[in-house]
Amino acid sequence: MKKILAFTGSNHSKSINRQLLQFALELIDKRSFEITEIDLRDYSPVMLSLDEEKQNGLPAETQKLHELMHNFDGYIIASPEHNSSVPAFLKNITDWLSRKELKFFNEKPVLLLSTSQGGRGGKTNLAVLESVYSRMFSAKITGTFSLPSFSQNFQDGKIVNDEELNLLKEEISNFSDSF
DSSP: EEEEEEEEEEOOOTOHHHHHHHHHTTOOOOTTEEEEOOOOOGGGGGGOOOHHHHHHOSOOHHHHHHHHTEEEEEEEEEEOOBBBBBOHHHHHHHHHHHHHOOOTTTTTTEEEOOOOESEEEEEEEHHHHHHHHTTTTTEEEEEEEEEEEEHHHEETTTEOOHHHHHHHHHHHHHHHHHH
C-alpha cells in the first residue's frame, strides 16, 4: 500500500483549498493508498532569514516536516493563489525545507490542486508551483487541477460541476497510476 501525504498551502482556518483537498482525498482508492492529511500550520517556522539560520540553525518545525515527508511515497498539495503567485506561508515552508535538502520531493509523485472564487481558479499559482517544484525540488508532477469560481462549483462539500469533477477524477487517476 502506497502512503500519501496531503496538505494545503494555506494558513487560513476556513481555507477553500482545504475543502477542495478533503473532497479530492475522498476520491482516492483507499484499498491502494494510505492517506495522511496534515495541517502545515503545525510546521510553520519563522520567516526565512540566513541570519536566523546562522544563529539558531534549521527550525525544529522544518526538521520535523522534512523527516515526516521522507516516510511517504507521494504528495497531494492544494494551494491558494495570492497576487498571482504562491502564498508566502507555503513559500516560507518550502524555502526552509530546501535549506535542509534542495531536492526534498525525491522524484516522488506530486498532484497540485488550487481553487479560488475567480474564474481562473489559481492557475497562475499552479504554473509557478509546477515549474519550481519539478525543477528545483525534484517533484514528479503528475498533474494539476484548478477549480474556478469555487462558490458556484463547490457546494455541500463536493464539486457540483460535472465537467470539473471529471477533470479532477482524471488527475487523481493519473496520480494513482504514477506509482
